[in-house]
Amino acid sequence: MSTLALLLTQVVNALSQSALLFFLGVGLTLIFGIMRIVNFAHGALYMLGAFVGYSLAHWAGTFWLALVLAPLIVGAVGAAFELGILRRLYRRDASAFLLVTFGLALVVTEAVRLIWGPDALQVPAPKLFSGVVFLLGEPFPAYRLFLVAAGAVMAIAIWQALERTRLGLLIRATSQNAEMVHALGIDVNLVRSGVFGIGCGLAALGGVLAAPLVTASHAMASTVIIDAFVIVIIGGMGSFAGSLIGALLVGFVQVFGNYYLPDFALAFMYLLMLLVLVVRPGGLLGKEA
Amino acid sequence: MTIRPRLTRRAVVAGTGAAVASPWVWTSARAQAGGMIKIGMPLALTGPLGSVGQQQKRGAELYAKLQNEKGGILGRKIELLIEDTVGNPATCVRKAQEMVERYDCRLLTGITLSSEALAIVPKLAEWNAIFISSDNGDGRLTAESFVPNFFRANTSGPMGARVVSLYVKQAKIKSFFALGLDYAWGHNSVQVFEDEMKRLKVNFIGKVFAPTGTKDYSTYITKIRQSGAEGVYLVLAGDDNNAFLAQAAQYQLASKMAMLTEQIELVALRAVGDASVGLIGSARYAFTIDTPANKEFVELWKAEHKTVPDTFEGEQWQCMKVFEAGITKAGGIEADKLRPALEDLTIESVKGKVLMRKCDHQGVQKGFAVKVVKKEGFDHPIPEVISTFPAEQTTPPCNKMTYED
Structure with missing residues (x-):
């Protein structure tokens, strides 16, 4: 393998990992931006997305339907949770949200175990992307290229939605001053339910997309929640662009770090976070803490 | 108003007991608690190796169920104490210690990770407990980290x-x-x-x-x-x-x-x-292994689970058979009696003949x-x-x- 081919495959690998991390991070950061809630159930909902995706893909015989419906279903679960439970807690302090979202994580994890059983389940990559593409003569999984494209499309779509649509305007306004938005006659509660649902749906989208790489498994929830927090802390809590930069940094550091210094594979992400916290305690694009 | 202090106190004690007792402890039969053979299984039921722990659990549970239907071992029913360690050695030691000290359980098996097993073995003498591994791969357990109360029924790494x-x-x-x-x-x-x-x-x-x-x-x-x-x-x-x-x-x-x-x-x-x-x-085990004992086991498994047994379900089954033969030969479960009984014990298992050799307590098998x-x-x-x-x-x-x- 030539050095150039190696570099290229590693870059695309890093981009594909960053795409998966981005779906997690952006959902978490949107929810935090609007509601000032750290959603501990984010990893569990990511896992739920993978399992719902498994069932849909098997039921419909196509991955694409799972890719569309699983995020919608999990998003609806998230919105219902906001409506039914979180809404009652807004006058309490932050610890109430930590407890209740942690509780949701436990409930989702056990529910998945009861419904789908304890074993990992296979979600094959869609036929269209199950082969390899040659990058400078080196075979590379087409599915990973698809992940890069999906990540880029979603990043642009979310960015445009935040900047150009009325919902985006409301989200940005609510995150800056919810009381003022409320005073202007907007139903802030509806915005909150919507954003919580969207954030959960994005996590589920990440889960469905990750499933062909790692299978749908229970450990997804616990291993991924830490990555999501690290991304949000690096990028800055509540910052959309920050979550994108955080995901890219973590993706690249993990892939290149693992390759050149495999013994320190676990440490790189945390070292990066430490560095960011020392230089900019509020995260790269966050408000100064 | 009638006051029934005895009933109330009993209710309180029962309630407290239920609250204190760990929710994972599974009691298969309640009667004759003193006479039961308790086998402790601190398993990694969740975490990255959760699927292995789940297999060990199923393997032991089917064995206990069928053996108890036959009257248990030496006429004593088998009770499995099952706890989740998440694969963490410190948690595993704590849960095993609890089984030994609180429930007076002196037989251990099913510890999922070798790192957990390596943390457990130095404690066995102090606990006066016998641990028969059903899946621990690390070679050191029967080499430099070997202790007399440890046996390995499974194929090692x-x-x-x-x-x-x-x-x-x-x-x-x-x-x-x-x-x-x-x-x-x-x-x-x-x-x-x-x-x-x-x-x-x-x-x-x-x-x-x-x-x-x-x-x-x-x-x-x-x-x-x-x-x-x-x-x-x-x-x-x-x-x-x-x-x-x-x-x-x-x-x-x-x-x-x-x-x-x-x-x-x-x-x-x-x-x-x-x-x-x-x-x-x-x-280490495959349901396609061609031995009479395995054919019988696969049929029993299918009748219970409607599917074929997996690697660690077979390994755990073999391990339980070693327990059974050892306890029967020793006439009891006390470590001092069971250890010599297990040494150089031979059983006809799902994988064919298995000899628990005396020198390092490794199960010699195909x-x-x-x-x-x-x-x-x-x-x-x-x-x-x-x-x-x-x-x-x-x-x-x-x-x-x-x-x-």
Whole structure:
């Protein structure tokens, strides 16, 4: 393998990992931006997305339907949770949200175990992307290229939605001053339910997309929640662009770090976070803490 | 108003007891508590190796259920104490200690990770407890870390590596690279395999270790391909194994090199499907092993679970059979009686004859090389036995992890 081919495959690998991390991070950061809630159930909902995706893909015989419906279903679960439970807690302090979202994580994890059983389940990559593409003569999984494209499309779509649509305007306004938005006659509660649902749906989208790489498994929830927090802390809590930069940094550091210094594979992400916290305690694009 | 102080107090005591008692403790039969044979299983039921712990649980539960229907062992019912350790050695020691001290349980099995087992064995003498391993791979448990109250009924990591190396000798693969999980078992097995390859004059190009819970195996796959080796040796389990196999298939790694693995489990074959076809490895247990005891066991398993038993379900079953034979021979479960009874005990097991040799308490047993194939009647690929190696070849010399020939 030539050095150039190696570099290229590693870059695309890093981009594909960053795409998966981005779906997690952006959902978490949107929810935090609007509601000032750290959603501990984010990893569990990511896992739920993978399992719902498994069932849909098997039921419909196509991955694409799972890719569309699983995020919608999990998003609806998230919105219902906001409506039914979180809404009652807004006058309490932050610890109430930590407890209740942690509780949701436990409930989702056990529910998945009861419904789908304890074993990992296979979600094959869609036929269209199950082969390899040659990058400078080196075979590379087409599915990973698809992940890069999906990540880029979603990043642009979310960015445009935040900047150009009325919902985006409301989200940005609510995150800056919810009381003022409320005073202007907007139903802030509806915005909150919507954003919580969207954030959960994005996590589920990440889960469905990750499933062909790692299978749908229970450990997804616990291993991924830490990555999501690290991304949000690096990028800055509540910052959309920050979550994108955080995901890219973590993706690249993990892939290149693992390759050149495999013994320190676990440490790189945390070292990066430490560095960011020392230089900019509020995260790269966050408000100064 | 009538006051019933006795009833109230009893209710309070019962309530407190229920609240204090751990929710995972499963009591199969309540009567004759003093006479029951308690077997403690601190298992990794959740976490990356949760699927292994779940298999061990199912294996032991079916055995206990069927044996209790027959009246138990020595007329005493079997009670399993099952707790989740999440695969954490400190938690495992704490839960095992609780079983010993609170429930007076002196028999242990099913400890899922070798790192957990290595943390447990120094405590066995103090606890006066016997621990029969059903899946711990680390060779040190019957070598430098050996303690008299430890027995290993299962095929160890070095034995699995040995089977692969005996197969490599047959298949004439000339160069290897190795990928292992970055903890006790992974390092130990890769080391044994490396030594074996060096003795066979096979070019061992290099090795790399991945932390448990790795989601992206692309860098490791790149390294394996770059090595240019003819074969790759894998020491992976659980979710890591699934992730690696799924991703390696997407890279079409198997078209470049032979993929050999230290252990093949059905749970992984179900999880990754066709991505596992063609994989060759040692199976500590496979439902396709051709022995009368195994045929009987597979039928019992099908009747209960409507499916065939997996690797650690078979291994746990064999381990329970060792307990049964040992306790029957000793006439009790006290460590002082059970230890000598287990030494040089022979049983006819699902894998054929198993001898619990006295020198290092390793179960001397056959080794099986299997190939993953698709077969009619199964909705997932299955392991087919392609070579059976005699126990003398697969079991290392006493207290050793390496082989001399």
